[in-house]
Amino acid sequence: MARPRFRERFRRPTGDSGMVTAEAVMVLPVLFLLLALLIATLAVVNAKMKAVDASREAARLAARGESTASAVAAGRRLGPQHAAVVLRDRSHWVEAIVTAEVKLFHSLPGLTVTASTLAEREEP
Numbered sequence: 001m002a003r004p005r006f007r008e009r010f011r012r013p014t015g016d017s018g019m020v021t022a023e024a025v026m027v028l029p030v031l032f033l034l035l036a037l038l039i040a041t042l043a044v045v046n047a048k049m050k051a052v053d054a055s056r057e058a059a060r061l062a063a064r065g066e067s068t069a070s071a072v073a074a075g076r077r078l079g080p081q082h083a084a085v086v087l088r089d090r091s092h093w094v095e096a097i098v099t100a101e102v103k104l105f106h107s108l109p110g111l112t113v114t115a116s117t118l119a120e121r122e123e124p
Helices: 019-064 068-078
Strands: 084-090 093-102 111-120
Touching: 019 068, 019 084, 019 093, 019 111, 068 084, 068 093
Parallel strands: none
Antiparallel strands: 084 093, 093 111
């Protein structure tokens, strides 16, 4: 009985030729979509955290008796890009509302992120 040659023993079967490439072509778009969704989610969470910090700081400054302009400026500085900061008086309370639009992709509409904080006025 003759021994098969080395090349003949370890030769790949020819029936599955190119299957890995075909599977990769099917899976890669799904992976890119998941990556894009992950990045978009991180952008929204980051904007929300900035809006919460900005509303907290603006409400705190207004409750301490700082001017409305300085409280709004601090809220805009700490908030997401193009954030709108609104201060409302509520007798013994001050409410700061920060709203911003987060653009995820240029062709899609953005998401609106809002945060509000109530702070009790400090007595002088």
